[in-house]
Amino acid sequence: MEPTNIQDPEYFHKVVDCQYACPAHTPVPEYIRLIAAEKYTEAYMVNWESNVFPGILGRTCDRPCEPACRRGRIEQEEEPVAICRLKRVAADNKGEVKHLMPTAPAQGNGKKIALIGGGPASLTVARDLAPLGYEIHLYDEWNKAGGMMRTQIPAFRLPESVLDEETGYILSMGIHTHFNHYVSSMREVLDKGYDAVFVGTGAPKGRDLELPGREEGAKNIHIGIEFLANVAFEHRHSIGKKVVILGGGNTAMDCCRTARRLGGEQVTVVVRSPFNTMKASPWEIQDAQREDIPIYNNMPPKEFVVKDGRLTGIVFEKVRVEYDDKGRRNLVPTGEPDVLMEADDVIIAVGQDNAFPWIERDLGIEFGRWDLPVLDKKTFQSTLPKVFFGGDAAFGPENVITAVAHGHQAAISMDLFCNGKDLLTDRPAPTTNLVRQKMGIHEWMYDSAVVNDDRYAVPHEEKTLALSNRKIEVELGFDVKTAFREAQRCLNCDIQTVFYTSRCIECDACVDICPTTCITFTANSEDEDELRSSLNMPALNKSQDLYVSGALPATGRVMIKDEDVCLHCGLCAERCPTAAWDMQKYFYGVTKATKIL
């Protein structure tokens, strides 16, 4: 194999599994170390730079980082670091941060931008562009900013105060807000002469189920995201005693738990498919189950039962899963009798779709499959050059952190566009840095010791109290002591093992000490598979790279390190007599339109 090119910014980036998995590439180990050092404000700002909503995401993020966490790979039962909840610790314990954030310059740059929709994508664009002097106009149909974070995430998971605080940081950068303003025509927006327009309107249309009885029972059949929005804006305060929720995603989990708090005594979730294929995050399913909400699987709904003009229940079929020759899933009726479930109210939470009825189709903005706009995947530019899309509005429903990532990229594009630059060739490269961590002979600037602690659980509010009021937050967050312990579980994967071929004397000290048998000195081969299987421990996880050195001075062999289960404990470098191994902190940052930190 060719020697690994560590100059490629993506090589070491990929080693930091959590950061690599994060759509916004938040420097996770960096902020976790800051939390361990009780530098909560700094930890918050590292987050804020990357993901804009640390307090919100620290409670509600889909956490793509956690399944990626190396800690989950190093032993069978080992769980990932509680990355998401540590983020919340930074937000909960931070000091004053406003003065650390950029402000809008007194003198604008003369350019005007419209943001349609006040959710995470638009707010991210606003934050990245406001400090550059853009005059930013934000439109939203509700009376406050936040978008789906406000309308769809219940207050017991995300207190309003946290939302207000973090949206407030952005709005106070001189953003011109147009709340209670539903944009019904893109033409009108374009006619106002904005230099660029960003569409961050999310996926606002909850799917319905056209079943018999749907119309007759309409008064007590609700669409999940509409139900959640009505509760959030205090248009709805109660629900029937018996509530059935249809759907197995996170919205279904939020609906059932909200129903429990609005007076639902027998709240049931019914999913058409098996438990293990439910879309909801495992922890959200657990939280629902903890609130005495049973989940029934393999039961697609058949009809709504309406008596005397009032919904009384819903009938389900029983199915099992079968896969056909092509691996496609089919739900096949088992032949068992149908099940009738009594219900005063039914909430349909079976997904949501994009909807752009307000964008006229003769403006030059092309739409493709599923009525989604045709976009450049990197620049988020539509076929009408001055119009950009991001968040769920771009490629369909994802999550908050993805919307933030889109926002950053769209902001860069819009800034380049407004300055007449090329959106692709003038795009800034990521910001990287590699710094030695050595202090003295055998000391490192990071806690290299690997702790054995199991993952710590976040404490919860007492159940009866939590269920008594929908505004009482269920998760209480880590206290600082537990946060420290949890933070110490982080393996510091951003502290890279850097190998200097010319210094190596092939004494084998690194091979002998490596606790997870990552390092092998061997004859090189062209065939990667052959090399992978011939290492001291075969490197079978192909999603993880091999770090291959050049030919070694003494024997011409090569050093091969399997990055898969490296603990970043630094022992290879400690036991190396010639500093051929060195521990170096790799910083990777997605360059933003505005330099924040």
Added chain:
Amino acid sequence: MSFIKPQFHHPALPKNKVGYTKADYEGSISTLCAGCGHDSISAAIVQACYEIDLEPHKLAKISGIGCSSKTPAYFLNNSHGFNSVHGRMPSVATGAYMANRDLIYLGVSGDGDTASIGMGQFVHAVRRNLNMVYIVMNNGCYGLTKGQDSATADVGSINKEGSENPFQGIDLCSLAIELGATFVARSFSGDKHQLVPLIKAAMSHPGFAFLDVISPCVTFNNNKGSTKSYDYVREHIDATSELDFVPIHSEITIDYEEGKSVLAPLHDGSLLHLHKLAAGWDPTDRKSVIDLLQTAKSAGDIPTGLLYLDMNTRNLHDLMKTAKKPLNSMNESELCPGGAVLEGINAGFR
């Protein structure tokens, strides 16, 4: 500096026949200098014990004093151990071996502990043919006292200060052969491919098995001009043969050229397969071995691998006709058979 090894190992680490992973044969974290050859030898011992499916309680590691003699703390944490007085490891090993012949004895010593202060002990352990593995971690200097030339430093070798060693170095392998050792090998800490099978073979040899392992001292003797530096050894190494350890009941799967390989049966039924033999050398012919060592010495080569093997060995217990059982498995009446037996013995002398 790390003092504790992480508890995590590769999640797919395989287990041997007795249910242990390689990590189960490890010890505490080494406190030797980074890059010390001794650590590689420790790792080779770990690897060998894992591969022969050793039950850790069936081995006793015994050492003297010095960098080398510290290493038993860094491997086989679940085996018996005795860290004795400087140069006195052979005496302690002899006592232990007399008391319990059922254990594998692994003596670990250095060039100072063996060739200087312990020379008087070493030679007698060889000629008495204790059934033990005796490993010398040979770095040609006194590392623990700042790197003075040791008795195995070659004449003319230049130490870190720049001064030349005026004295003749002791060749421990030649000495061991001279004294009647029946398994003599030399290896290099940087060549586990060779060292691991040698350790395995030494452990199954029923007599005194001597392993002289050149182990560079990175701190005091890895300089230019030293004949025990990583670079020098790599350049001058000359393996007498390539060798494979063939465990009991396993088939030989490689075809070796006829006449150019030796199949040496070991005591426990395993085999040591030597191939690519050096010219004119026969590991079972003592004279050819001495020739080889002398020729190499004058040429400045370092012959490594198995040097000499004599399977018709009679160890100390055989020679002294001692009890077949370990003393700790005997009951009181066996250990103290009483006055009548003593009378009988005394009568035998009259």
